[in-house]
Amino acid sequence: MAGTRGYVNRRLHSLLGVIPIGIFLIQHLTVNYFATRGPQAFNDAAHFMESLPYRYVLETFIIFLPLLFHAIYGVYIAFTAKSNLSNFGYFRNWMFIFQRITGIVTLIFIAWHVWETRIAIGFGWADLNYQLMEGILTEPFFFWFYVIGVISTTFHFSNGLWSFFVSWGITVSPRSQKIMTYVSIIVFVAISYVGVRTLIQFAYGI
Numbered sequence: 001m002a003g004t005r006g007y008v009n010r011r012l013h014s015l016l017g018v019i020p021i022g023i024f025l026i027q028h029l030t031v032n033y034f035a036t037r038g039p040q041a042f043n044d045a046a047h048f049m050e051s052l053p054y055r056y057v058l059e060t061f062i063i064f065l066p067l068l069f070h071a072i073y074g075v076y077i078a079f080t081a082k083s084n085l086s087n088f089g090y091f092r093n094w095m096f097i098f099q100r101i102t103g104i105v106t107l108i109f110i111a112w113h114v115w116e117t118r119i120a121i122g123f124g125w126a127d128l129n130y131q132l133m134e135g136i137l138t139e140p141f142f143f144w145f146y147v148i149g150v151i152s153t154t155f156h157f158s159n160g161l162w163s164f165f166v167s168w169g170i171t172v173s174p175r176s177q178k179i180m181t182y183v184s185i186i187v188f189v190a191i192s193y194v195g196v197r198t199l200i201q202f203a204y205g206i
Contacts, residue, residue, distance in 0.1 A: 013073045014167045016066040017160045024063055025157055029191055032133075032198045039130035046128050067110070074103045095159050102156040109149030130202075137203040150195040158188035 031049055035042040052058065078100040116136065120126040137143045162184045165171040171180045200206060 009073055010077075011167065013070055013077070014160070014164045016070045017157070018164050020062045021066055021070055022157050022161070025153065026191065029194045029198070033194050035130060035133070035198050035201045042130045050128055071107050071110075075107065078103050095162070099156060099159050099163070102152040102159075105149065105152040106156045109145070109152060112145075113149065133202045137199055143199065143203045146199050147196060150199065151192055154188055154192045154195055158184045158191070161187060 031045045032042070034045040081096075081100070117126070117128075117132065121128050121132075126132050137146060162171075162177070162180050165180050166177060171177045
């Protein structure tokens with residue numbers, strides 16, 4: 001029974017990391033990227049998302065609860081799972097280690113980001129606009145904190161795609177897994193560019 005529960009939890013953890021959390025990550029990065037078109041473009045995009053009907057229901061059941069389960073079970077995996085040299089090679093085991101490290105870094109980053117944005121806005125301490133992120137990211141410490149956090153998050157998601165396809169039996173053969181490695185690298189580079197480029201815009205206006 002315990003083995004079955006662990007199997008189900010691992011599958012659910014893998015699924016939630018892609019659907020809906022991964023989809024939300026891409027959507028969030030896309031909305032933020034409007035900042036590269038100027039403050040008004042970002043404000044319009046952010047306010048559109050803020051005005052969605054049933055926003056609190058969507059945030060609770062599509063974002064926060066899946067993220068909470070993924071984070072808690074991910075921390076458990078990070079401190080209990082062991083690398084597997086017998087089934088996977090040297091490179092993939094390093095990816096396994098980096099996945100655990102970036103999971104912890106990403107958790108710290110997201111917790112702080114939610115605190116100084118979503119929670120601050122919810123309590124009326126800040127307004128959802130371009131100036132909020134500009135004020136945060138013009139501080140050199142927080143700029144680099146966000147750069148590390150964003151890259152950690154995009155790596156964790158992109159590398160997690162590989163694990164998702166394997167654990168759900170989509171990529172079974174060595175060739176398909178190798179192709180998925182290249183796909184995950186492309187995804188990582190693409191969404192990292194979007195994230196970091198947005199941070200540079202907020203911080204330096206370029």
